[in-house]
Amino acid sequence: PDFIKPGTRVVNNLRLGQALNGEMQLDPPIKSLFVFCTNPVSQSPETNKIVDGLKREDLFTVVAEHFINDTAKYADIILPAAMAGEAEDMMWSWGHFYFTYNQKAVDPPGECKPTSDMWRLLAAEMGFDDPVFKMTDSELSEAYINWADPKMGGIDMNYFKEHGYYRIDVGAVDTRTPHAEGKFPTPSGKVDILLKDARNFVAPPFRAMYEGEQDGTLLDPLPGYQPVRESPETNPELAKRYPLNIISPKSHAFLNSCYANEPHKIKIQGEQFVLISPVDAEQRNIREGDPVRVKNDRGDFEGVARVSDDVNPGIVVATLGYWRQLNRSDGSVNSISSDAWSNIGRAPTFSDNLVEVTRVN
DSSP states (O other): OTTOOTTOOOOOGGGHHHHHHSTTOOSSOOOEEEEESOOHHHHSSSHHHHHHHHTOTTOEEEEEESSOOTTGGGOSEEEEBOOGGGSOEEEEOTTSOEEEEEOOOSOOOTTOBOHHHHHHHHHHHHTOOOGGGGOOHHHHHHHTBOTTSGGGTTOOHHHHHHHSEEEOOSOOTTTOOTTTTOOOSSTTSSOOSSOSOOOOOOOTTBOOOOOOSOOOOOOOSSOOOOOOSSSTTTOHHHHHHOOEEEEOOBOSSSBTTBTTTOHHHHHHHOSOEEEEOHHHHHHTTOOTTOEEEEEETTEEEEEEEEEOTTSOTTEEEOOBOOOGGGSSSSOOGGGSOOOOOOSSTTOOOTTOOEEEEEEOO
């Protein structure tokens, strides 16, 4: 984000379908697409729109990948990407306080390259002379961290190369009280219950995320409940045709859509299922193990029914990550997902969707 010049057009990946199929009416339209480190035909909402856009004859699509996943199927050129053990990198994860140095173990086979190499080669061919395109992976990894932040404890890159990881200094687990005396990232240093300064917080020492391209939506200064867009209460006309809310959490055996093509992971996760309550199943003549179709105006996908009291009447659950090409039908849970944004931050609304479930004969 630091290198994005003011005025540069940015397209939110959550509305990639609109951008590619002409619905967004971009001027000029997108004529080339480089896809790396993502699988939008599986992971982005309204995937049928994305597929329609990728089928355009005038769109040149390049995908850097390890496998022919759902997005790579529509590529004009597939570039073989290096895997994690074949490139130097710096990694962090949600849910814990550790930075990890990913040391290169072996050279990539054949013509495989890290995406950073691809960008350096592409920049040279296009005449870009920005200093970042001359930085090595080691230099990029070092630039990733704000070393001056007190949480980094005064260490440097050599520490990572020797030890492999570092737990940022936020205090010991049994004594950690970072806000015992306030010190919140607000003008007053206190918790702001009345919102005066709405913005996206980027927690140091991470040099990541992009605060630009926000829509400036007016927000209620006091926190409160925001009703969903699609429910029998908020959209009764739509609910007459699609009366069930669908929730799409992550699959346990996949990492989003990663590993969803590996037989041993598929064996653990099982095929795409649709969790449905006994009440809703009986109304639709659906029994345990029946093939079912989940549908709304945006698309559909198929799975097997799991009838269970674990889910309330009026709600169905289908986990995400399954590849369309490996499913019962050419669809996945994001075929029915809306590309509507949340009320703040232009975030996705993956579980704000009405559907109907029917038995497949």
